[in-house]
Amino acid sequence: MCPLxxxxxxxxxxESPLFTxxxxxxxxxxxxGEGGGFHAPSITDFFPPAIFFEGTIFEFNRVMLIRxxxxxxxxxxxxxxxxxxxxxxxRFQNAIEMILDFVRINIVxxxxxxxxxxxxxxxxxxxxxxxxxxxxxxVIPFMNLAGTALIGLPVMLAxxxxxTYWVAGIRKHGFGGYLKANLFPPGxxxxxxxxxxxxxxxxxxxIRPASLAIRLMANMVAGHIMLVLCFxxxxxxxxxxxxxxxxxxxxTFAGGFAFTLFELLVAALQAYIFGxxxxxxxxxxxxxxx
Amino acid sequence: MDVTTLAEVTGxxxxxxxxxxxxxxxxxxxxxxxxTIEGMARQPEAAGQLRATxxxxxxxxxxxxxxxxxxxxxxx
Amino acid sequence: MPTVHSAVLAAEDSAVExxxxxxxxxxxxxxxxxxxxxxxxxxxxxxxxxxxxxxDERTEKIEGGLAQAETAQAEAAAALEEYHQQLQxxxxxxxxxxxxxxxxxxxxxxxxxxxxxxxxxxxxxxAHRQVEAERQQASISLRADVGSLATELASKxxxxxxxxxxRQSRVVDRFLADLESENTAGVGSNGQEG
Numbered sequence: 001m002c003p004l005x006x007x008x009x010x011x012x013x014x015e016s017p018l019f020t021x022x023x024x025x026x027x028x029x030x031x032x033g034e035g036g037g038f039h040a041p042s043i044t045d046f047f048p049p050a051i052f053f054e055g056t057i058f059e060f061n062r063v064m065l066i067r068x069x070x071x072x073x074x075x076x077x078x079x080x081x082x083x084x085x086x087x088x089x090x091r092f093q094n095a096i097e098m099i100l101d102f103v104r105i106n107i108v109x110x111x112x113x114x115x116x117x118x119x120x121x122x123x124x125x126x127x128x129x130x131x132x133x134x135x136x137x138x139v140i141p142f143m144n145l146a147g148t149a150l151i152g153l154p155v156m157l158a159x160x161x162x163x164t165y166w167v168a169g170i171r172k173h174g175f176g177g178y179l180k181a182n183l184f185p186p187g188x189x190x191x192x193x194x195x196x197x198x199x200x201x202x203x204x205x206x207i208r209p210a211s212l213a214i215r216l217m218a219n220m221v222a223g224h225i226m227l228v229l230c231f232x233x234x235x236x237x238x239x240x241x242x243x244x245x246x247x248x249x250x251x252t253f254a255g256g257f258a259f260t261l262f263e264l265l266v267a268a269l270q271a272y273i274f275g276x277x278x279x280x281x282x283x284x285x286x287x288x289x290x
Numbered sequence: 291m292d293v294t295t296l297a298e299v300t301g302x303x304x305x306x307x308x309x310x311x312x313x314x315x316x317x318x319x320x321x322x323x324x325x326t327i328e329g330m331a332r333q334p335e336a337a338g339q340l341r342a343t344x345x346x347x348x349x350x351x352x353x354x355x356x357x358x359x360x361x362x363x364x365x366x
Numbered sequence: 367m368p369t370v371h372s373a374v375l376a377a378e379d380s381a382v383e384x385x386x387x388x389x390x391x392x393x394x395x396x397x398x399x400x401x402x403x404x405x406x407x408x409x410x411x412x413x414x415x416x417x418x419x420x421x422d423e424r425t426e427k428i429e430g431g432l433a434q435a436e437t438a439q440a441e442a443a444a445a446l447e448e449y450h451q452q453l454q455x456x457x458x459x460x461x462x463x464x465x466x467x468x469x470x471x472x473x474x475x476x477x478x479x480x481x482x483x484x485x486x487x488x489x490x491x492x493a494h495r496q497v498e499a500e501r502q503q504a505s506i507s508l509r510a511d512v513g514s515l516a517t518e519l520a521s522k523x524x525x526x527x528x529x530x531x532x533r534q535s536r537v538v539d540r541f542l543a544d545l546e547s548e549n550t551a552g553v554g555s556n557g558q559e560g
Contacts, residue, residue: 053393058393074405126405
């Protein structure tokens with residue numbers, strides 16, 4: 001991790017906000033920069049300068065642009081698939097239906113069961129696909145930043161899950177009944193409730209949604225930093241370092257390649273885990289006893 | 291008095307803190323997932339139930355690592 | 367870490383702290399909500415119902431197809447059954463017809479045989495009768511002839527001298543010769559049976 005501390009200010013890449021964070025493109029930027037440019041990944045990557053409405057609460061920056069583009073992409077794919085949906089599916093429709101079936105059967109069906117889960121299938125589907133799409137933007141060239149890497153989207157998704165499982169629990173048991181079922185789980189010795197109840201309250205109030213949001217965000221941030229590190233080190237080694245060090249560029253490029261594949265896996269896995277945990281939390285609210 | 295600096299490390303001690311915070315959950319996840327796989331191998335028909343429970347447990351354990359991240363940022 | 371890109375951050379008023387990763391900015395929340403709401407609305411209102419409809423239709427079609435196949439199979443089985451039955455009927459019919467034909471044939475043969483036998487017996491009978499009639503006729507004519515011949519012979523014998531043996535035999539010979547000639551002349555056309 002020694003390259004981390006050598007972050008030299010490199011104003012060039014910031015001129016065109018769309019392309020700054022694209023790791024492969026820093027190759028060009030650094031090459032024509034001062035020559036000492038090693039673009040170290042940092043947290044500022046996630047707070048690019050505004051494009052529109054700077055300073056207002058509608059500030060629109062690169063991350064928002066990525067989100068909008070990915071939204072359009074996601075909706076375009078699914079609207080086209082839905083419009084062309086036929087009784088006998090083609091290859092494209094089969095793939096789309098496989099994704100929808102995966103959510104319906106392997107996530108919701110497995111956790112909640114067919115009957116109880118039917119009501120929540122659309123919600124989990126939307127959550128799964130949103131997370132998946134925005135995660136994948138982390139490895140798409142020229143975007144190279146996951147839409148979920150900025151905490152806002154994970155927080156909103158987690159809030160949605162939070163509201164859903166509270167509403168589900170209250171509708172099923174009533175407000176008092178829901179709290180009682182969660183805070184005072186049966187089969188626990190009475191004195192222990194002093195410890196258990198606050199923990200459980202913290203659990204259903206803060207920890208569940210916060211862990212959902214932070215898990216997703218942290219995974220994406222870490223993935224982005226790893227990718228940027230690998231690719232910017234590659235460009236540094238290949239174009240600016242001493243000839244003897246150029247071989248390292250190949251190594252770091254291989255690392256970056258491997259991490260790109262790994263990020264794809266993580267993107268899908270995080271979407272799966274987010275959907276699964278959302279189903280689990282909703283299901284816990286609906287259970288007869290905790 | 292002259293201080294001879296042999297090696298210098300710059301950066302945030304919070305990073306080290308997070309590294310330490312990740313040890314426990316790492317071990318915990320290993321045990322948790324390993325046991326689940328054992329259970330699945332023993333009773334493949336219960337795989338779905340085991341996987342769901344495992345992820346619930348993973349969420350609990352991972353929470354500690356996530357708290358490590360948060361704490362690292364909070365108490366800089 | 368906080369001041370890596372100081373030149374850039376100067377433009378942004380505030381430096382980026384690590385904690386900013388965990389606390390969503392207002393613009394972040396707003397744009398996230400916008401994006402999320404748009405995705406959710408499109409999925410809830412259009413995409414998922416559409417796919418659900420297709421799925422339902424497919425299930426229905428498959429079930430309908432299965433039912434149809436079942437009825438078709440049942441129909442085929444019924445047709446086969448009917449065919450078998452008809453075949454069986456046809457076979458028994460054929461057997462019956464054959465049996466009847468055989469019976470009829472044997473009846474015809476028997477009838478023909480009896481008829482032939484009848485004919486034969488009748489022919490035989492007529493022949494017998496004819497023979498009998500001819501015999502009778504012959505005997506009648508013979509009887510008449512014998513009487514006249516006897517009387518003629520007697521008269522001839524009486525007319526001549528009956529003592530003379532030579533004469534006697536001469537008379538008889540003459541008589542027989544006469545008779546023979548008469549017979550060949552008169553009875554020759556009547557047939558020589560006798």
